[in-house]
Amino acid sequence: MADERKLTSQTKDFSAWYNEVVVRAELADYAPVRGCMVVRPYGTALWENIQQALDRRFKETGHQNALFPLLIPMSFLQKEAQHVEGFSPELAVVTHGGGKKLEEPLVIRPTSETIIGHMYAKWIRSYRDLPVLINQWGNVLRWEMRTRLFLRTAEFYWQEGHTAHATLEEGQEETIRMLDVYADFAITDAALPVIKGRKSEAEKFAGADASYSIEAMMGNKWALQAGTSHNLGQNFAKAFDIQYLDQNNELQYCWTTSWGLSTRMVGAIIMAHGDDQGLRLPPNVAPYQVVVVPIWRKEQQKETVLEATRRIYAELAERFRVTVDKREGLTPGFKFNEWELRGVPLRIEIGPRDVENESVVLARRDVPGREGKTVVPMSGLIESVSDMLETIQADMLAAATAFRDANIHTPKDYQEFQEAAVSGWAKGYWCGDLACEAKVKEDTKATSRNIPLDQEDAGPGACIICGKPADEWAYWARAY
Ligand SMILES: [Zn+2]
Numbered sequence: 001m002a003d004e005r006k007l008t009s010q011t012k013d014f015s016a017w018y019n020e021v022v023v024r025a026e027l028a029d030y031a032p033v034r035g036c037m038v039v040r041p042y043g044t045a046l047w048e049n050i051q052q053a054l055d056r057r058f059k060e061t062g063h064q065n066a067l068f069p070l071l072i073p074m075s076f077l078q079k080e081a082q083h084v085e086g087f088s089p090e091l092a093v094v095t096h097g098g099g100k101k102l103e104e105p106l107v108i109r110p111t112s113e114t115i116i117g118h119m120y121a122k123w124i125r126s127y128r129d130l131p132v133l134i135n136q137w138g139n140v141l142r143w144e145m146r147t148r149l150f151l152r153t154a155e156f157y158w159q160e161g162h163t164a165h166a167t168l169e170e171g172q173e174e175t176i177r178m179l180d181v182y183a184d185f186a187i188t189d190a191a192l193p194v195i196k197g198r199k200s201e202a203e204k205f206a207g208a209d210a211s212y213s214i215e216a217m218m219g220n221k222w223a224l225q226a227g228t229s230h231n232l233g234q235n236f237a238k239a240f241d242i243q244y245l246d247q248n249n250e251l252q253y254c255w256t257t258s259w260g261l262s263t264r265m266v267g268a269i270i271m272a273h274g275d276d277q278g279l280r281l282p283p284n285v286a287p288y289q290v291v292v293v294p295i296w297r298k299e300q301q302k303e304t305v306l307e308a309t310r311r312i313y314a315e316l317a318e319r320f321r322v323t324v325d326k327r328e329g330l331t332p333g334f335k336f337n338e339w340e341l342r343g344v345p346l347r348i349e350i351g352p353r354d355v356e357n358e359s360v361v362l363a364r365r366d367v368p369g370r371e372g373k374t375v376v377p378m379s380g381l382i383e384s385v386s387d388m389l390e391t392i393q394a395d396m397l398a399a400a401t402a403f404r405d406a407n408i409h410t411p412k413d414y415q416e417f418q419e420a421a422v423s424g425w426a427k428g429y430w431c432g433d434l435a436c437e438a439k440v441k442e443d444t445k446a447t448s449r450n451i452p453l454d455q456e457d458a459g460p461g462a463c464i465i466c467g468k469p470a471d472e473w474a475y476w477a478r479a480y
Contacts, residue, residue: 007341009276014220019149021270025279025342028149035147035154042342043150043266045287047157050265051137053189053285054159057181063133063161068115070138071106076114079239083113086206090142092154108141113207113232113258116162117240124164124254126245131174132164150267151224151480158262164242164254168233171255175231176453178259179212182227190265191282191396192216192272193404194226195475197450202437205258209233215449215475217404218271221424223449223477226268229259267480272400279343280365282396283389290322290385291344295332295351308355312348312381319382320389340365345392346385366392366399408475417464417476421446425477428464432472436465440476449475 007024008016022028027043039047055065071094077084087110094106109115120132141155150156161178165171179196186192194214204211208230216226236242237253246252273280283289294309296302309324316322323344325335332349339347349361354375362384364372376384407424411417420426421444430436430448437448451474463470 007276007278010219010274014271017274017276018267018271021274021278021341022149027266027270027279030149033154035144037149037153037155039157039263042287046266046269046281046285047263049285049287050185050190051159053185054181054261055135055137057185058135058159058161061133061177061181063135063163066134066136067138068109068112068119068136070109072109072112072115074105074107076118077107079114080207080236082235083207083239087111087142090144092141092143110140110142111258111260112136112138112140112160113162113236113256114240117236117242117256120162120164120254120256121241121243124242124244127166127247130164130166130244130254131170133161133174134163135159135161148267148480150263150270152264156263158260161257161259163257164237165256166244166246166252166254168255171233171257172231175210175212175229175257175259178257179214179227179229182214182229182259182261185261186214186216186226186265187397189282189284190269191284191393191400192226192268193397193401195450195452196454197452197475199228199450200432200434200437200448200474202434203448205230207232207235208258209235212453213450216268216272217400217407217425217477218268218480219274219403220271221407221477223425223475223479224264224268224271225449225479226265227259227261230257232256232258264480271480273396274343275368277337277368278341280396281343281345283345283393286343286345287321288323288344289320289389290316290346290348291339292316292322292324292348292350293332293335293339294324294326295349297352301352304355305350305352308378309350312350312360312378315382316385320385336363346388348385362388364388364392366396411464414465418444421476422478425449425475426464427473428476429458429461429470429473431463431466431468431470433463433466433468436463439465444476444478446476446478449477449479 007020010017026040029038031038092108137159139157144154147153183196186194194216199211210231212229213225214227215223234253236256242254294305296305345365347363358378359375362374409420410427411420
């Protein structure tokens with residue numbers, strides 16, 4: 001039974017709001033092991049819709065799914081120097097099995113480049129075997145000290161794509177292709193107007209030549225990295241001997257990539273769209289796109305209303321993800337609040353007078369109050385609902401885009417920059433120097449989010465931090 005207390009408001013304490021929404025909307029709960037989460041059925045349904053939307057795109061771009069093991073020999077991680085350095089502090093290590101000490105410790109995968117690299121070395125023989133385009137849906141474990149449901153948990157769910165190519169160019173093309181796939185999903189289905197760009201040297205993946213990300217703005221104006229795609233160059237190919245015979249019968253190292261998107265995306269959707277009433281889910285990924293709430297006051301009205309509700313449900317269920325709230329002993333107001341908290345994009349209210357008029361009330365989650373309500377005839381309801389869901393999806397993207405654009409600042413000098421990077425996102429030329437990035441972090445706690453692929457009208461400029469010449473600009477912000 002839902003809790004009737006009001007949520008903490010976003011402006012009062014965004015972080016408390018987030019934690020309350022996740023738990024009260026029944027997306028996830030805390031596991032008995034610190035840092036782990038239990039994804040409840042409602043959260044799992046949301047994740048499954050995200051999975052399907054991505055999986056379809058992966059297959060359309062020629063990828064296949066496979067499953068690799070959870071346990072990786074410790075020695076595999078040590079083969080790539082940067083990789084082991086980056087992941088060592090986060091490893092969970094299995095030392096005993098079946099009551100005996102293991103000869104070689106096994107790590108629970110923090111990511112699967114090493115074990116997949118090992119297998120690719122076995123499977124790839126000649127140029128005819130390339131490219132190899134494989135994706136895995138699974139879970140990984142990183143021993144995080146400070147955790148938050150969906151945003152940063154020790155164990156999380158994700159997909160990791162791993163590909164091998166004959167040339168540097170093909171590897172780079174794949175890296176950007178998958179970044180585009182993520183951006184297309186985020187914009188089209190999650191209604192998140194993400195920005196595609198390259199990560200700085202300090203922020204890139206351990207073992208990559210270059211990392212790219214999609215960055216989204218949350219409701220408190222912080223940034224969230226919602227997906228990453230890495231060009232691994234020949235680093236893992238050399239560490240794992242992933243080689244092929246080219247057309248001239250000469251042995252060459254492959255060029256590999258990896259790319260991942262995780263249950264953090266759920267956190268991004270919550271924080272980018274939610275309001276003080278709770279979640280607001282984009283129709284394309286919402287577990288329920290429509291909730292039907294039958295309303296009656298007198299017992300003799302009940303059967304008429306329920307009969308109409310059954311008809312509507314049968315009609316809509318063929319096209320949409322629909323649920324009916326027939327629970328007794330709860331007021332309509334209570335039910336409305338609860339479905340608003342859970343972010344269902346469209347509510348259909350149907351009472352005795354609606355049945356008489358052969359109409360229903362549609363109430364949009366993204367437009368509060370009377371303004372979001374319209375009365376539509378029961379005939380042609382499928383079309384009305386379909387149009388309304390499309391409008392909601394488009395309006396949510398438009399609202400998130402307007403919010404993002406209103407909170408991106410272009411400061412004139414470092415003084416303004418420091419304010420901008422805290423109050424929203426700051427756009428600033430950067431010389432690329434690690435020292436400049438470190439200074440920003442120390443002064444503001446903001447980090448470079450990415451160096452956008454679209455540099456708009458960037459020409460030669462001056463680093464906003466040190467004044468040295470710079471020809472690219474980056475986004476800077478506080479980030480999850
Ligand atoms: Zn600089």
